[in-house]
Amino acid sequence: MLTTANFLQYTQWSGIATLIFAALTFLAFILKWGIRFRLVGTTGFMLVVTAGLFGLSIVPLSRTVIPGAARYTLVYDNGSTQAVIATSPQITPTQLEATLRQAASNLFSYGRSGTLEDDKLTVRARTIIHQETGISVPVYLGEAKRSLISHQNSPVIVKIYTDNFAKLPKHNA
Numbered sequence: 001m002l003t004t005a006n007f008l009q010y011t012q013w014s015g016i017a018t019l020i021f022a023a024l025t026f027l028a029f030i031l032k033w034g035i036r037f038r039l040v041g042t043t044g045f046m047l048v049v050t051a052g053l054f055g056l057s058i059v060p061l062s063r064t065v066i067p068g069a070a071r072y073t074l075v076y077d078n079g080s081t082q083a084v085i086a087t088s089p090q091i092t093p094t095q096l097e098a099t100l101r102q103a104a105s106n107l108f109s110y111g112r113s114g115t116l117e118d119d120k121l122t123v124r125a126r127t128i129i130h131q132e133t134g135i136s137v138p139v140y141l142g143e144a145k146r147s148l149i150s151h152q153n154s155p156v157i158v159k160i161y162t163d164n165f166a167k168l169p170k171h172n173a
Helices: 004-032 037-057 095-109
Strands: 073-077 082-086 119-133 136-148 157-160
Touching: 004 037, 073 095, 082 095, 095 119, 095 136, 095 157
Parallel strands: 082 119
Antiparallel strands: 073 082, 119 136, 136 157
16 A cells, blocks of 8 residues: 555655656747647646645555454544444444544544534444334444544543443344
């Protein structure tokens, strides 16, 4: 997988190519070459490519993988301080803790904004149980909170709702 360091190197090479095309364009206008307007377009395109590569060199593309985490689906995200993930009803408390830590890490973004009252990202985990035919009930199994202010050295506080695990259907392993 490509890393941000790879994209930074590609940005440097693309920047050099952009400067070469800009110099050629300048030379083409001075010497009144017939392709001077095509070179303007090529230089503009190279500027866009360089800016895109630079953007990819800033933002990390990798996701956190925590051993023991189960698969989850993001079902709600307000883009600020709250998110809800859905898990399988067969999840264990140990798997849920790892899953919540992974989701809190993966959903963190510098674009999220907290408020003065709430500067933490809260990720809640829920599952759906079917008590009767046609009746589905969401059951919240736990939540994870992490700071929106700093990504580094920010502890993830996980809270498991053990009483809600008793509501889950027992399955045969």
